Amino acid sequence: MIANITDRKLGKWLPISALATSIVLLAGCSDDKPTHQMPPPGVSVFNVIDQEVGDYYEYVGRSEAIHEVDVRARVEGFLVKRNFTEGGMVEKGQLLYEIDRAPFEATLKGAEAQLASSKAALINARKNLERSRDLVKQGAISQADFDNQTSSEAQAAAAVESAEANLETAKLNLGYTRISAPFKGEIGKSTYSVGNLVGPSSQALATLTSMDPIYVTFQVDERQLISHLAEHPGARTTQQTSVEESPLEEKGMFKLSLKLPNGTEYDQPGTFSFADTQVDETMGTLTLRATFPNPQGIILPGLYVTLQAESTDKTLLPLIPQASVQQDQSGHFVLVVTPDNTVESRPVELGRRINAMWVVKSGLKQGEHIIVQGLQKVRAGGKVAPTLVDVNTTTGTITTKASTPAESAKQEQGH
Structure with missing residues (x-):
């Protein structure tokens, strides 16, 4: 009876004893083999450069x-010519419109004839005045007659001046029948077609710009x-x-x-x-x-x-790729790789954007390395395996930079 009880107790504790022995043996084995560590993640880094940047x-x-002018008619008449293409370029002095010249040419001839007549009348009046001056001295005519001759000569002279003014007006009006471009530019749509009656009260013929x-x-x-x-x-x-x-x-x-x-x-x-x-x-x-x-x-x-x-x-300021910049509630930041390949989160103040690059007002200096690829694989304080890359400042394209032997040795030492 006592033997049976002892056998049952030994059967109960035997599995527990065997498990403890196994744990001890495994612990002994783990002390003999080194623990396996994951290598640091590889990232692409950009060497921060300085560039001369002005306020922007x-x-x-x-x-x-x-210059922009409305081309208008200064005299009344019928349009007989339009010498431009709507919407096209015209040169300074180019003829744009021509108004019927016949009535103005006739007026000019009449003004010329009137001036000739007035000049002839002035010559006659002056001769009469000279004769009257001698006659009044001799007492052959009265002073009143002499005064009349003086007045007639003055009126003839005034008539000549009036005729000259009328002739000048006629010449101007005839000149206004040709409407030219005051400067080089593009001319818009013509408001009137050939055959329309236009004048000073009409709308602008076209607009020149x-x-x-x-x-x-x-x-x-x-x-x-x-x-x-x-x-x-x-x-x-x-x-x-x-x-x-x-x-x-x-x-x-x-x-x-x-x-x-x-x-x-x-x-x-x-x-x-x-x-x-x-x-x-x-x-x-x-x-x-x-x-x-x-x-x-x-x-x-x-x-x-x-x-x-x-x-x-x-001013010389750092220039960094847009791909390296991240943002959180505190603002913009970049991930800097220190000389011992440790990742550091660095807040930066950004300035203007130049193509694929950001100007950094503060937070970075030339020569520091920032991560441009592999951002999602790292965290601040962790180790990384950096590879130096070039970034096209215009397009942002990233390419692997050819390392010198010294740089390669330095990177291997960093690993």
């Missing part, structure tokens, strides 16, 4: 023609204006020395360019040409104007364009 501003602007150069008008916020004037105290006081040389261009230190409505960059630079004398009290802005060459007529009046102003005073 963008404004919504509106293109305007420098100059195309080259062209204005771009824009507004600057008063706060930005005051800040700029504080940095450049003489920006509005220097006298302009020529039409082509803008005082704002000299001391404003800005290079002007345009972005067209389709997003393309216009290939002609502009110059400041005008600044208003008062700030708009309702909008708090100052109106400025720039002039751009427009030889191809690409910029039509009335377009909304983006005017880009970049300061010619440059």
Whole structure:
């Protein structure tokens, strides 16, 4: 009976004893073999570069023609010719319209005849006055008769002047029958066709608009204006020395360019040409104007364009790829790889964007390495295996950078 009880107790504790022995044996084995560690994730890093960058501003602007006139008839008559293609370019002095000249030519001939008659009458009056002067001295005529001759000579002289004025008016009116372009530009739709009666009271015959150069008008916020004037105290006081040389261009230190409505960059630079004398009290802005060459007529009046102003005073600032920049509730940040290949999260203050790159105002310096590929595989404080890459600053395309032997050795040591 006692033997049976002992056998049952041994059967109960035997499996537990065997399990404990196995754990001890496994622990002994784990001490003999090294633990397997995962290698650090590979990432692509970009070497931060510095580039000269100026202050940059963008404004919504509106293109305007420098010259725009309504072509009108100055004399009344029937249109007999139209010498242009609607919507086409016309040259300065080109004949646009011609009004029937026959009535005006007849008026001119009548004025010429009247002048000749008046001149003949003046000659006769002067001769009579000379004879009367001798006769009055001799007492052959009275003083009253002499006064009449004097008056007749004066009236004849006045008639000549009136005839000359009428002749000049007739010549002007005849000249007004030919309507020419006052400047080179594009001409719009013709309001009247050949055969219509037109005159000073008629609508404009057409509208002529100059195309080259062209204005771009824009507004600057008063706060930005005051800040700029504080940095450049003489920006509005220097006298302009020529039409082509803008005082704002000299001391404003800005290079002007345009972005067209389709997003393309216009290939002609502009110059400041005008600044208003008062700030708009309702909008708090100052109106400025720039002039751009427009030889191809690409910029039509009335377009909304983006005017880009970049300061010619440059500062060296870091330039980093857009692909490296991340954002959270605190703002923008990048992941920096330290010399010992540790990842560090770094907040940055961004400036303007230049193609595929961001300008960094603060937070980075030249020579630091930032991650541009593999961001999702890493975390701050972790180790990585960096590979140096190049980034096309225009397109953002990433390519592996060819390492020198020294760089390769340094990367291997970092691993």
